[in-house]
Amino acid sequence: MTREEFLSELDELVELLPGTLKGPERLEDLDQWTSMAIVGFIALADTHNGTKLGPTQIAKCSTVDDLLNLAKVDPAS
Amino acid sequence: MHASISAIEYFLPEKTVSTADLSAEFPEWSVEKIDTKTGIRDRHIVGPEECSSDLAFAAAQKLFESGACRPEQIDFILLCTQSPDYFLPTTACLLQDRLGISTSAGALDFNLGCSGFVYGLGLAEGLISSGQTSNVLLLTAETYSKFLNPQDRSVRTIFGDAAAATLVKSVDAPRPLIGPFVYGTDGRGGPNLIVPTGGMRKPRTAESGVASVDEGGNVRSPDNLYMNGAEIFNFTLTAVPESLQALLDKSGFRLEDIDLFVFHQANKYMLDHLRKRLKIPEEKFQLAMSHCGNTVSSTIPIALKHASVDGKLKAGSLVMLVGFGVGYSWGATLLRWS
Numbered sequence: 254m255t256r257e258e259f260l261s262e263l264d265e266l267v268e269l270l271p272g273t274l275k276g277p278e279r280l281e282d283l284d285q286w287t288s289m290a291i292v293g294f295i296a297l298a299d300t301h302n303g304t305k306l307g308p309t310q311i312a313k314c315s316t317v318d319d320l321l322n323l324a325k326v327d328p329a330s
Numbered sequence: 331m332h333a334s335i336s337a338i339e340y341f342l343p344e345k346t347v348s349t350a351d352l353s354a355e356f357p358e359w360s361v362e363k364i365d366t367k368t369g370i371r372d373r374h375i376v377g378p379e380e381c382s383s384d385l386a387f388a389a390a391q392k393l394f395e396s397g398a399c400r401p402e403q404i405d406f407i408l409l410c411t412q413s414p415d416y417f418l419p420t421t422a423c424l425l426q427d428r429l430g431i432s433t434s435a436g437a438l439d440f441n442l443g444c445s446g447f448v449y450g451l452g453l454a455e456g457l458i459s460s461g462q463t464s465n466v467l468l469l470t471a472e473t474y475s476k477f478l479n480p481q482d483r484s485v486r487t488i489f490g491d492a493a494a495a496t497l498v499k500s501v502d503a504p505r506p507l508i509g510p511f512v513y514g515t516d517g518r519g520g521p522n523l524i525v526p527t528g529g530m531r532k533p534r535t536a537e538s539g540v541a542s543v544d545e546g547g548n549v550r551s552p553d554n555l556y557m558n559g560a561e562i563f564n565f566t567l568t569a570v571p572e573s574l575q576a577l578l579d580k581s582g583f584r585l586e587d588i589d590l591f592v593f594h595q596a597n598k599y600m601l602d603h604l605r606k607r608l609k610i611p612e613e614k615f616q617l618a619m620s621h622c623g624n625t626v627s628s629t630i631p632i633a634l635k636h637a638s639v640d641g642k643l644k645a646g647s648l649v650m651l652v653g654f655g656v657g658y659s660w661g662a663t664l665l666r667w668s
Contacts, residue, residue, distance in 0.1 A: 288546045289367060291560045296603045299567050308560035
């Protein structure tokens with residue numbers, strides 16, 4: 254999964270149109286960054302490359318880029 | 331002698347809470363959103379005077395009325411519940427009398443949640459293969475709705491009340507029909523699915539009944555059930571694949587040898603993810619929760635019953651059961667449908 258594809262999946266999780274999220278967005282500004290979306294992100298990271306992420310790790314992220322780093326999404330992909 | 335599942339019946343209380351009902355209560359969650367995430371259309375909820383023993387009694391009565399066996403043939407009752415009628419006496423003892431089962435029968439309750447059916451089968455198989463008993467009535471019964479705060483949508487969308495009655499009987503077979511078993515426990519996960527008060531550690535008080543709002547907008551008090559859904563999901567991502575692989579290693583079977591996978595019916599979103607990660611074909615993966623929700627220890631027998639009625643199980647079918655949840659506790663086993 255490329256960075257763009259991963260971002261598109263994140264768009265869907267937080268109920269935004271595909272192509273909306275770019276990376277620098279702050280999670281606290283996303284209305285639909287809810288507990289459901291966090292579960293979806295855990296599933297997405299697991300699907301992407303088998304990364305197992307706990308909510309405690311995710312809670313330390315403040316931006317979408319932080320989430321991508323945590324999920325080990327290659328910035329050049 | 332070996333143990334075999336001979337019959338399964340289940341009972342759901344009459345009152346239902348539909349997804350449309352919940353969407354009306356929580357307008358920020360659409361019917362479509364709840365459906366997509368949970369795969370649940372209806373949850374059956376007990377009335378104020380209805381308890382786990384009442385549900386278990388009704389399920390067992392259906393089993394006896396089906397002609398599977400007579401009450402006097404039962405020589406052991408195993409009851410899995412986390413919402414017993416009383417601290418004491420044991421609910422299984424009360425059911426012995428109410429069901430007209432012989433006073434020479436053994437009876438015990440055991441406290442597990444979503445892994446409970448697999449553990450119950452393990453106990454029943456041990457009792458039978460060691461020659462201690464011949465006909466075990468394995469009951470699973472929960473009334474989690476009594477623990478739920480009405481304003482906590484995170485759990486109200488998922489859990490429903492139910493009971494199942496499974497007859498595990500001794501059969502003359504050349505090899506085991508249930509097993510092997512793999513088990514797992516990690517008590518560090520205890521705080522992630524818990525009713526904090528009401529036991530001896532923290533008795534209920536006026537203060538413990540005071541509710542507050544969490545960061546997700548859900549309302550609950552320490553007297554209510556709390557579930558950290560993200561932590562539970564994360565736990566299953568490791569525990570379920572590992573127990574599945576351990577069971578395959580122990581049994582010598584390959585994934586493709588299994589005719590049907592029956593996992594604890596937690597919610598559709600979780601099960602869809604696990605199925606895809608484990609590369610299990612959709613047609614071999616049982617889903618049976620839309621009409622009753624996550625009924626804790628009863629989900630697996632309910633799913634088995636539906637698989638049987640729908641013709642997905644035939645004599646000789648090899649079925650993998652995986653239960654996982656509160657504790658954390660998990661277990662998996664194989665059974666030959668007969």
